[in-house]
Amino acid sequence: MIEVAGLVKAFGFLPVLRGLDLHVARGSFLALLGPNGSGKTTLMRILAGLSKPTAGRVTIGGWNLPQEADAVRAQLGVVAHLPLLYDELTAAENLRFYAKLYSLTPGEREARIAAALERVGLAGRANDLVRTFSRGMQQRLAIARAILHQPHVLLFDEPYTGLDQEAAAMLDALLGDIARDGHTIVMTSHDLGRALGLSSHVAILSRGRVGYHGCSREIAPESFAALYADVTGAASTR
Amino acid sequence: MSDSIRSTPVPAAAQPRRKTGFWQATLALTAKDLRAELRGRELINAMLLYAVLAVLIFSFALELDREARETSIAGVFWVTVIFAGMLGLNRSLAAEKDRGNLDALLLAPIDRGALFFGKMLSNLVYMLIVAGLLIVLVTILFNISLLVPWLLAVILLGTVGFAAVGTLLSSMTVHTRARETMLPILLLPVTLPIILTSVKASTAILNGVAQADWIAWPQMLLVADVILLALSYILFEFVVEE
Numbered sequence: 001m002i003e004v005a006g007l008v009k010a011f012g013f014l015p016v017l018r019g020l021d022l023h024v025a026r027g028s029f030l031a032l033l034g035p036n037g038s039g040k041t042t043l044m045r046i047l048a049g050l051s052k053p054t055a056g057r058v059t060i061g062g063w064n065l066p067q068e069a070d071a072v073r074a075q076l077g078v079v080a081h082l083p084l085l086y087d088e089l090t091a092a093e094n095l096r097f098y099a100k101l102y103s104l105t106p107g108e109r110e111a112r113i114a115a116a117l118e119r120v121g122l123a124g125r126a127n128d129l130v131r132t133f134s135r136g137m138q139q140r141l142a143i144a145r146a147i148l149h150q151p152h153v154l155l156f157d158e159p160y161t162g163l164d165q166e167a168a169a170m171l172d173a174l175l176g177d178i179a180r181d182g183h184t185i186v187m188t189s190h191d192l193g194r195a196l197g198l199s200s201h202v203a204i205l206s207r208g209r210v211g212y213h214g215c216s217r218e219i220a221p222e223s224f225a226a227l228y229a230d231v232t233g234a235a236s237t238r
Numbered sequence: 239m240s241d242s243i244r245s246t247p248v249p250a251a252a253q254p255r256r257k258t259g260f261w262q263a264t265l266a267l268t269a270k271d272l273r274a275e276l277r278g279r280e281l282i283n284a285m286l287l288y289a290v291l292a293v294l295i296f297s298f299a300l301e302l303d304r305e306a307r308e309t310s311i312a313g314v315f316w317v318t319v320i321f322a323g324m325l326g327l328n329r330s331l332a333a334e335k336d337r338g339n340l341d342a343l344l345l346a347p348i349d350r351g352a353l354f355f356g357k358m359l360s361n362l363v364y365m366l367i368v369a370g371l372l373i374v375l376v377t378i379l380f381n382i383s384l385l386v387p388w389l390l391a392v393i394l395l396g397t398v399g400f401a402a403v404g405t406l407l408s409s410m411t412v413h414t415r416a417r418e419t420m421l422p423i424l425l426l427p428v429t430l431p432i433i434l435t436s437v438k439a440s441t442a443i444l445n446g447v448a449q450a451d452w453i454a455w456p457q458m459l460l461v462a463d464v465i466l467l468a469l470s471y472i473l474f475e476f477v478v479e480e
Binding site: 048070071074078083085093102145 | 259262263270274275277337338339341342344345346348479
């Protein structure tokens, strides 16, 4: 589903990604880990079509980035650490706006909005302004926005930032539920335990390259921190 | 999650999806901006308050006789509209950027031109609301009616050109740290021909000059608007894309 080969991204003379290779199979859930500055967010922005590679090949669902970015964008749902919502609109109005941008017909729009809100547990708050929502509720609404157009690929860029324990647990359940639908998911995180528990595959970035890529089930949770430290050269992990 | 909650399984294979229609995206953006502004009134209140204060200061500072008022009122009007407009332009895209929503808009499969026209139209509406209020205020404070059909046409043409260039340049300055100061520095020199043409045409119309002597000004404004809209539309994609 996602193929990345020899990806290089440099900002001026500063290389961030240095020949990164990555394969994400259809329907898999990849947790992308790595210390700050390892290139996770840069890679996510390139996959989302928000940033152009300096060199290398990126394809999503068979479409090339950045040449076929519009086709890729229609297949993507993105959830970032910011909810990307409008505070002065209600939950339903936010989703209705994005439904129009993703060219959902008026007929399917309302049904999808109702289903998405129900799915993230916000059906009862559909007509409330987003500014009255807690951080956790905003993040759940952001997920409803991301799945509204039934994308094939979902990108989650540190979605747990700023969430308390309860909200994070709800997000865990929601992510697991969404993963079972068959979406291809890539999620960046600093939480090793959570990432390992949720994902089907793990990739650890280090200095702009994939230092480790494996199946989550094959990794013993108790040795994962040591593996991570070994790959990244980190003295300690969160 | 509860079993009763409906899942939305994705299709087995990625299928090409159609790009959202240009005007559908444009109107959705404008409607969203206006709806949010109607609730929050973050921009329009600041613009209107600035406009009222500026015109009041002008009216007290310039204690003019009728003849002097007729020659200077167009300048007062346009200076107020332009500076109030810059307040709105500065915040319009900055609000999207600060909340990360600019990325969300860029993630949507829409033409970048639709994004430009959507933001430009909402900025234009804000400026026209300010202009509408100013028409009433100036009529009351300076005892000169601005409800002249040709003058209204010039106001529309002038604000369209200003909003077009302003939307483009604010999308550039929104990425800079000193965006509040950068926008006027960039915008005023570029829009100087539009401002001067609008002031010249407005002054001539208010002074009752024969139409043959000023009709070239609105015609020039119309041509400038077409050129600026086309250029802004073309350049916007390069400005917002990395």
